Amino acid sequence: MSFSPLIRQLIDALRILPGVGQKSAQRMALQLLERDRSGGLRLAQALAAAMEGVGYCKRCRTLSEDELCQQCADPQRDDSLLCVVQSPMDVFAVEQTGFRGRYFVLKGHLSPLDGLGPEAIGIPALLERVEAGGFSEVILATNPTVEGEATAHYIAQMLVPNGLAVSRIAHGVPLGGELELVDGGTLAHAMAGRKPISL
Amino acid sequence: MSFSPLIRQLIDALRILPGVGQKSAQRMALQLLERDRSGGLRLAQALAAAMEGVGYCKRCRTLSEDELCQQCADPQRDDSLLCVVQSPMDVFAVEQTGFRGRYFVLKGHLSPLDGLGPEAIGIPALLERVEAGGFSEVILATNPTVEGEATAHYIAQMLVPNGLAVSRIAHGVPLGGELELVDGGTLAHAMAGRKPISL
Ligand SMILES: [Zn+2]
Ligand SMILES: [Zn+2]
Numbered sequence: 001m002s003f004s005p006l007i008r009q010l011i012d013a014l015r016i017l018p019g020v021g022q023k024s025a026q027r028m029a030l031q032l033l034e035r036d037r038s039g040g041l042r043l044a045q046a047l048a049a050a051m052e053g054v055g056y057c058k059r060c061r062t063l064s065e066d067e068l069c070q071q072c073a074d075p076q077r078d079d080s081l082l083c084v085v086q087s088p089m090d091v092f093a094v095e096q097t098g099f100r101g102r103y104f105v106l107k108g109h110l111s112p113l114d115g116l117g118p119e120a121i122g123i124p125a126l127l128e129r130v131e132a133g134g135f136s137e138v139i140l141a142t143n144p145t146v147e148g149e150a151t152a153h154y155i156a157q158m159l160v161p162n163g164l165a166v167s168r169i170a171h172g173v174p175l176g177g178e179l180e181l182v183d184g185g186t187l188a189h190a191m192a193g194r195k196p197i198s199l
Numbered sequence: 200m201s202f203s204p205l206i207r208q209l210i211d212a213l214r215i216l217p218g219v220g221q222k223s224a225q226r227m228a229l230q231l232l233e234r235d236r237s238g239g240l241r242l243a244q245a246l247a248a249a250m251e252g253v254g255y256c257k258r259c260r261t262l263s264e265d266e267l268c269q270q271c272a273d274p275q276r277d278d279s280l281l282c283v284v285q286s287p288m289d290v291f292a293v294e295q296t297g298f299r300g301r302y303f304v305l306k307g308h309l310s311p312l313d314g315l316g317p318e319a320i321g322i323p324a325l326l327e328r329v330e331a332g333g334f335s336e337v338i339l340a341t342n343p344t345v346e347g348e349a350t351a352h353y354i355a356q357m358l359v360p361n362g363l364a365v366s367r368i369a370h371g372v373p374l375g376g377e378l379e380l381v382d383g384g385t386l387a388h389a390m391a392g393r394k395p396i397s398l
Contacts (some may be wrong), residue, residue, distance in 0.1 A: 002265040003291075006249045013245035017213075017227050017237035028216045030288050031368040032246075033253055033262050040250040046212035047243035050205045050228065051236045063232050089229050092202075100259040 007033070025130060057128070060089045060103045071103055078102075080136040084126060084155065086143055094141055101139075104129055109147040110154060116153065127158060137165040144171055171185075258328070260321060261289045264276045270294075270302055277301075278334040283325060283354065284341055293340055301336075303328055308346040309353060315355065316398070326357060336364040343370055 003011065007029055014025035019149040039115075056062065057069035064070075071077065081101025083094055091103050092118065107121045117122065130138060138159055142148035152168055159166045171189035173182050202210065206228055213224035215386065229237040255261065256268035265268075270276065270290065280300025282293055289301050306320045329337060337358055341347035351367055358365045370388035371379050380388075 001270050004253065004265055004268060006245075006252050006264045007262060010245045010249040013242040014230070014394055016214075016235055016242060017216075018230050019223060019226075024218060026290065027292065030286070031261065032215070033249060034287065036215055037250045039212075040246050041321075043212040044243045044246035044250065045214060046209045047207075047239050047246070048233075050209040050232060051239040051243065053205050063206060063229065065205045066203055067310075069203060070201050072245065087229075087233065092225065109386050141290065155318065 003029075040178070046088045057105075058150065060091075060105055061130045062091050062103060076100075079134070081139065082130065082133060082135045082137070083139045083141050085141045086148065086150075086151070090141065090143075102133070102135075106142070107153070109142060109145075109151040111147060121151070121156060123158070124193075126155065130159060130164065135164070137167060146170075204226075242365075256304075258291075258345070259304055260289050260306075260324070261302060261304045265328065272291065273301075278333070281329065281332060281334045281336070282338045282340050283351075284340050285347065285350070289342075294329060301332075301334075305341070308341060308350040321351070322354060322357070325354065329358060329363065334363070336366060339365065339367045343368075 002008065003026075010029045011022070014020055014028050016023065020028070032043075046111065048061045051064045054063050055065060057064040057072055058067055059072040060069060062069050062071070065169060066073070078101040081099075082104060083099060083101055084104045085160055086106050088105055091105060094101045094103070103123075104126050106123070106126065106154075108116065110116060110118065110121060140152040140155055145190055156166045156168070170188055170193055171186065173179065173186060173190045179187070201207070209228045210221070210224045213227050215220055219227070228330055231242075231279065252264045253262055254264060256263040256271055257266055258271040258324075259268060261268050261270070261387075265272070277300040280298075282298060282300055283303045283305065284290055284293060285305050285307055287304055289351060290304060293302070303325050303327065306321070307315065309315060309317065309320060337354075339350045339351040355367070357364050369392055370385065371392055372378065372385060372389045378386070
């Protein structure tokens with residue numbers, strides 16, 4: 001069977017969404033057409049508006065159509081803490097922890113093999129922000145991957161000599177899992193980072 | 200954290216897609232914004248074009264922007280077989296089996312409690328089609344649910360007295376599963392519908 005051209009184009013276009021394969025794209029397309037055309041049109045408009053209208057916060061560089069994102073514009077936040085992350089999604093993750101300081105969003109991690117050096121991911125802008133900012137601590141919350149570690153290490157090397165308190169989020173065993181399922185590197189970090197218990 | 204209004208609207212709009220919850224909608228929105236804005240715009244255009252342009256095939260009533268869908272327009276198909284299904288997605292499923300006759304797509308199944316009688320789901324149009332069509336067999340491929348069975352039974356009652364060969368797709372154990380996992384009703388159908396093996 002072939003679907004008609006407009007349906008085929010819609011199915012193809014839906015497959016650019018992360019996690020959507022051929023079968024889900026078909027189900028999505030036909031379900032919208034059969035049951036919710038006004039929802040489909042609303043989605044079309046929301047997509048066009050966001051793709052064309054959303055830029056980057058000029059202060060923290062997260063995604064935002066306003067000059068300052070809501071985190072930067074909020075006067076209630078703790079101006080002494082700066083959290084550095086790799087992507088706008090990570091801002092969302094860190095917010096969930098209750099952190100209410102300021103952010104700086106890198107464009108991913110250092111990746112010399114792909115030609116992504118400090119400039120490409122925004123480290124000079126981060127350094128400027130730190131110089132201007134009067135932060136008492138910079139928290140490096142890049143991903144716990146080889147590249148994220150290397151990026152955090154590179155940034156620490158730029159900041160620590162200036163007498164700034166720079167921290168890295170802790171590595172350890174994730175909550176709720178079983179110890180035997182934790183990989184060796186993580187467990188080694190957890191052992192090395194053990195803390196005294198005070199009763 | 201709150202996303203900026205355009206991002207929030209996009210996340211909300213993505214949730215109308217079947218199977219997409221808050222978390223996937225966020226991931227989809229941010230990933231499109233970060234990595235594939237032209238893909239996002241293409242999706243917006245494909246959605247708008249399909250929602251506004253796709254209608255129903257005037258012969259079989261499946262979704263199509265052309266007056267006749269590809270199955271109806273194809274001169275190579277077997278004009279003696281008509282397969283009746285409940286939805287455009289089912290046309291796709293039956294095509295996968297290799298069936299190459301004609302189709303008629305009902306608008307769902309009979310559902311008297313929801314006020315959906317024969318007229319609402321298109322049975323009069325189906326009867327017209329059958330009268331005009333010269334089919335040697337009408338295959339009822341509505342869903343193997345209580346409502347699908349009732350709908351098939353209702354249609355059979357309209358057609359069989361006219362001397363037409365009317366068939367229902369077989370019920371039985373699905374391929375590849377384990378017998379102990381098959382529900383009792385299905386297994387009873389499979390037993391009752393058993394066939395002699397010829398070697
Ligand atoms: Zn910002
Ligand atoms: Zn058709």
